[in-house]
Amino acid sequence: MLSLALGVAALVSPALALTPIETFYPPTLNDTAYISNASIGTYGGVYTAQTRTSVYNASYGVYDYCTMPHPRTQEYQMPAAIASGNVTGKLKFLEYVQRHQRRTPYNIFPYGETAPYECDNVLAYLYAAPQSGVAPVPVYGKTYTDPTNPFVASYIPGTCQYPQLTVGGVLDGVQHGKDLWALYGEKLGLIPKTPDNSIWLRSSESPLTQQSAGGVLRGIWANYTGSLPLMQQTTSVDTVNAGFSCNAKSALLSAIESTDLWNEHLTVTASLVQTLGDITGANTSSWTNTFDHFSDNFQARLCNGYALPCSETDPTSCVTMAQAEEVFRAGDWEWNYWWRNNANVTEYIQMVEGPFIGEILAHFEAVLAGNSTLKYSHDFVHDGDVGPILGALGITQLRWPAMGSNVAFEIWETNDATNKFYARALLSGQPVETIHGVLDWVPLTKLISILKPFVPSDIVALCNN
Ligand SMILES: *[C@@H]1O[C@H](CO)[C@@H](O)[C@H](O)[C@H]1NC(C)=O
Ligand SMILES: *[C@@H]1O[C@H](CO)[C@@H](O)[C@H](O)[C@H]1NC(C)=O
Ligand SMILES: *[C@@H]1O[C@H](CO)[C@@H](O)[C@H](O)[C@H]1NC(C)=O
Ligand SMILES: *[C@@H]1O[C@H](CO)[C@@H](O)[C@H](O)[C@H]1NC(C)=O
Ligand SMILES: *[C@@H]1O[C@H](CO)[C@@H](O)[C@H](O)[C@H]1NC(C)=O
Ligand SMILES: *[C@@H]1O[C@H](CO)[C@@H](O)[C@H](O)[C@H]1NC(C)=O
C-alpha cells in the first residue's frame, strides 16, 4: 500500500512529491504567500480533462478539479475498528452530499469569447407531465447560434447554455454512480437494489444539479426503468444554493472581505489581475473583487478540453497556464478564508448553510433515536454548499470544492457497549482531516456536537438582525 502510494505520488507531482491525499491539504494555504509562490504550481491538483469521456486520467484520489474522486471499492478502507474485529457492526445510514459534475462556465468575458463551447452531444431534457394520464413528449433543449442575432458577437457562439453540464460531466456522473453502487450497494448492502422509501434524493432547483442527478442515479440503478422524484424546496426559500434571503449575510460578508488579510491577498495579486484584465477586457469589480469569475472561466475551458482564452484584438496574447495556476491558488485561498480562516466564520456558515446542516442533523438524530425511516440520502448541490459544510466540520485546509466533490457521512451501528453508533465523514473518498482530528471513526454524538453550533436556533432573527 505504501509503495503504491509513493509510486502514485511520483506520477502526480515530481516537484512536490505529494501523495494523492496530500493534494487536498496544502499546509500553507492560510498564508497569502501560497498565492504568489509560483513554484507551488497547482499543489498536485489537476485542472485538465478530455471532453467526451469519463476516463479519469490522473492518479485516483488526487484533487482533480474536473473530476473529483469519490468512494470506490478499489480504494475503500473499512473502518479499522470493524476490520480489526474489535467491534462488529454494519453501515446503517449514508448522507451523501455532492457538487454537480463538470459544466460550461457561468462567467463570459464582457466582450465575448473567441472560442465557442459545443454541447450538441448533451440532450438537456425538461418537460412537465400530469401525474396520470397523458405522457408528454420527452422534449429537450437544443441550443443553437442564429447567424442573424447581433448580440452573439459580444457573447459566445456555440451550442451550450451557460452554465450547463457538458457531456464529460454527464459521463463522469454515471461513473460516479456506478462506483457508489459497487461500494454502498453491492459491497456494503446499504443502497437498495431498486429505489424505495428508504432513500431521499434532494437537489437544488438548478438544472445543473438535476442534470448531474440523472447521470449519477443511472449509474447507481443501471436497470431501473421508472422516473424518480428529486426533492426540492422553492427557489426563493431554498436552504441550499443560497436560496433564502438573509439581509445580515451581506453585511457580514463585507466585514469578512475588508480585513487586512483579505486586502493583502488583493495586493499580492494586483499585477495578475491587471494583466488578465488587459488580455480579456474583464476589469469590472465583479471580476476583480474575488477570483470567482476568472477561476470559473478558466476551469470550465480546461476541464472540457478547450484552451485558455486569448485577447479578442490580439490572438497572440493569451492567458498562460502559469497565470491560470495563480488564479486557482488564489481561488483556493479565498475558499479557505471564507469557510475556515476568518474571525466571523461560525456566524457566516450559520447564515449560509445553517438550516441545511440542520436538515442533515435531523437525519442523524433519527438514526441515533432508532426511528429513522431512511438508509440513504443523496444531496445534489453546489460548491457553495459543500464549502460551508466542510468549514463546519473544521477541515484543516479547504481547497475549492471542485466538480463532483463529495462528502459521505457514514453512520455505523455497532455492538460497542458505550456508543452504539459511530460516524465517519469521507471527503472525496478519504476520511476528512479536521481540527477535531481525522473523522474516521467518532461516536455519532460527537459528529452531531461538531455540527450543532452551526445550526442557529432562529435563522430568521439572525438574518434580520
Ligand atoms: C515556495 O513554495 C516552495 C514549494 O512549496 C517552498 O519550498 C518555498 O519555500 C516557497 N517560497 C516562499 C518564498 O515561500
Ligand atoms: C489528462 O488529460 C489532459 C487532456 O488530454 C492532459 O492535458 C493532461 O496532461 C492529462 N493529465 C494527466 C495527469 O495525465
Ligand atoms: C482495538 O481495541 C484495543 C483495546 O481496546 C485498542 O487498543 C486498539 O486500538 C483497537 N484497535 C482498533 C483498530 O480500533
Ligand atoms: C442489470 O441488468 C443486466 C442485464 O440483465 C445484469 O447483468 C446486471 O446484473 C443488472 N444490474 C443490476 C445492478 O442489477
Ligand atoms: C466579526 O468578528 C469580529 C471579531 O470577533 C467582531 O469584532 C465583529 O463584530 C464581527 N463582525 C460582524 C459584522 O459580526
Ligand atoms: C477597463 O478596460 C477598459 C477598456 O480597456 C478601459 O477603458 C477602462 O479604463 C478599464 N478600467 C479599469 C478600472 O481599469
Ligand SMILES: *[C@@H]1O[C@H](CO)[C@@H](O)[C@H](O)[C@H]1NC(C)=O
Ligand atoms: C489556518 O487557520 C485556521 C483558522 O484560523 C486554523 O484553525 C488552522 O489551524 C490554520 N492552519 C494552519 C496550518 O496554520
Ligand SMILES: *[C@@H]1O[C@H](CO)[C@@H](O)[C@H](O)[C@H]1NC(C)=O
Ligand atoms: C424518534 O424518537 C425520538 C426520541 O425518542 C422522538 O423524540 C421523536 O419524536 C421520534 N420521531 C418519530 C418520527 O417517531
